[in-house]
Amino acid sequence: MMNFLSDETRRDPYPAYAQLRTRTPLLYDPHSDTWMVFDYEGVKRVLMDHEAFSSLVAPPSAQTSQWLVFADPPRHAQLRALIMRAFTSRSVAGLEPRIRALAHALLDPHIERGEMDLAADFSVPLPLIVIAEMFGAPIEDQPRFKRWSDVIMALGYTLEGGEAAARVHREFAEVSAEMKAYLHALAGQRRAEPREDLLTRLVEAEVDGARLTEEELLGFFQLLLSAGHETTTNLLNNAVLCLLGHPDALAQLQASPALLPSVIEEVLRYRAPVQAMFRLTRREVSLHGQVIPAGKLVLPMIGAANRDPLKFRDAERFDIHREPNPHIAFGHGIHFCIGAPLSRLEARVALSVLLERLKDFRLASPTPWTPRKALHVHGPTHLPLHFTPGER
Ligand code: HEM
Numbered sequence: 001m002m003n004f005l006s007d008e009t010r011r012d013p014y015p016a017y018a019q020l021r022t023r024t025p026l027l028y029d030p031h032s033d034t035w036m037v038f039d040y041e042g043v044k045r046v047l048m049d050h051e052a053f054s055s056l057v058a059p060p061s062a063q064t065s066q067w068l069v070f071a072d073p074p075r076h077a078q079l080r081a082l083i084m085r086a087f088t089s090r091s092v093a094g095l096e097p098r099i100r101a102l103a104h105a106l107l108d109p110h111i112e113r114g115e116m117d118l119a120a121d122f123s124v125p126l127p128l129i130v131i132a133e134m135f136g137a138p139i140e141d142q143p144r145f146k147r148w149s150d151v152i153m154a155l156g157y158t159l160e161g162g163e164a165a166a167r168v169h170r171e172f173a174e175v176s177a178e179m180k181a182y183l184h185a186l187a188g189q190r191r192a193e194p195r196e197d198l199l200t201r202l203v204e205a206e207v208d209g210a211r212l213t214e215e216e217l218l219g220f221f222q223l224l225l226s227a228g229h230e231t232t233t234n235l236l237n238n239a240v241l242c243l244l245g246h247p248d249a250l251a252q253l254q255a256s257p258a259l260l261p262s263v264i265e266e267v268l269r270y271r272a273p274v275q276a277m278f279r280l281t282r283r284e285v286s287l288h289g290q291v292i293p294a295g296k297l298v299l300p301m302i303g304a305a306n307r308d309p310l311k312f313r314d315a316e317r318f319d320i321h322r323e324p325n326p327h328i329a330f331g332h333g334i335h336f337c338i339g340a341p342l343s344r345l346e347a348r349v350a351l352s353v354l355l356e357r358l359k360d361f362r363l364a365s366p367t368p369w370t371p372r373k374a375l376h377v378h379g380p381t382h383l384p385l386h387f388t389p390g391e392r
Contacts, residue, residue, distance in 0.1 A: 008370035013275070013378070019149065026288040035298045042287060045306035046279055046298055048333035053279035053298060054061035055335060059144035063176045064155070066219030069227070069335060076334060082205045083220065086134065086198055090340040095130065099346055102126055103353035111357060111389045115364055118383040123236040126350055127343070131228030135221065136190065136197025144182070145225060151175045152226040157374040180218050187217060189269040198224070232343040234273035234379030236266070236350055241380065242267050242318055244363060249320045257352060263320045264347045270318050275303035277331065302328055303378060361387035
């Protein structure tokens with residue numbers, strides 16, 4: 001099988017996707033005993049058909065088995081209902097002034113110098129701070145969240161197995177214990193003194209007449225910290241990469257800022273921050289004329305589906321006027337991303353502040369950017385930029 005993890009392919013997996021989509025839209029990799037799906041209809045089917053494709057990919061004994069994203073019905077709907085209301089467009093709209101102030105505050109220290117690492121200084125901290133505040137975790141604890149979420153994200157980088165994977169699993173166990181102790185204390189405070197935050201909602205919530213267990217509470221904290229973070233980080237960075245690669249689109253956006261929402265949708269399609277999800281076949285399933293046995297890991301490749309020419313005209317073209325744009329960057333079906341309205345809001349606010357304050361931005365280094373080394377996410381680890389300070 002081709003090396004999906006080489007830097008070159010991680011920067012640009014799309015030629016490989018295009019080749020595979022035409023040759024074998026359903027590919028079996030004997031090395032990892034995994035099935036990968038590359039076409040739009042196939043990916044959508046896998047995401048939607050939760051009878052055949054289960055989300056119970058975490059072993060029952062693992063802490064990750066508590067995560068909403070790895071739950072199946074009926075438990076999935078019960079858990080999802082607990083946090084759903086906090087993430088509707090209407091609920092998150094009130095965060096706009098805070099996100100704007102945060103975006104400015106993160107840029108302030110770098111503006112005069114005319115250079116910054118957009119990833120480390122802006123795209124990483126912004127979504128992390130927003131989700132931690134929504135959850136109700138105090139701002140002074142943020143350095144810990146970054147470490148925790150880095151270790152959690154590293155879990156997704158362990159598909160290859162081996163010693164590196166074993167180390168990540170050990171670190172995750174350590175971090176889970178730390179997070180559990182941290183949450184135990186914080187949850188105690190919220191029980192005594194409720195506030196307007198997600199943690200208060202979760203400690204007060206009941207499923208089938210019972211309070212959430214500490215493991216379930218920890219599951220929400222871990223999932224939200226990681227899902228609310230690296231994904232939006234990649235969306236912001238990928239938007240800047242797309243605009244740098246398409247100066248005509250950048251010029252149009254600068255002339256008509258109202259294009260921003262449509263630019264964001266096209267970035268989500270063109271460089272999907274989440275490239276793949278994970279499913280487990282519950283039984284034997286036929287797809288594209290092949291039979292996937294029961295109990296097999298299946299990767300619906302969202303990043304490839306979003307470039308399927310059978311669904312999108314000029315699929316390989318970055319077209320900021322694309323209408324309609326039925327990309328599936330946020331998934332499809334019962335697990336559809338709860339954070340979609342939040343990350344769209346974060347992207348709109350953060351990118352508009354960025355365009356206002358970083359004029360004439362360009363890559364600071366002639367060497368190609370370093371990509372995240374995992375199959376399921378897509379974006380740069382660092383994004384050093386030079387720019388001219390704009391007006392505020
Ligand atoms: C689920 C992508 C931002 C929370 C998902 C899924 C995708 C996705 C593809 C579906 C998983 C599946 O089918 O198994 C993204 C992208 C984002 C983003 C591309 C940013 C650009 C966020 C944010 C949050 C969040 C900001 C929260 C604060 C969740 C949760 C789920 C989820 C809780 C699980 C939903 C469920 O299982 O019912 N996301 N996400 N995501 N996302 Fe996001």
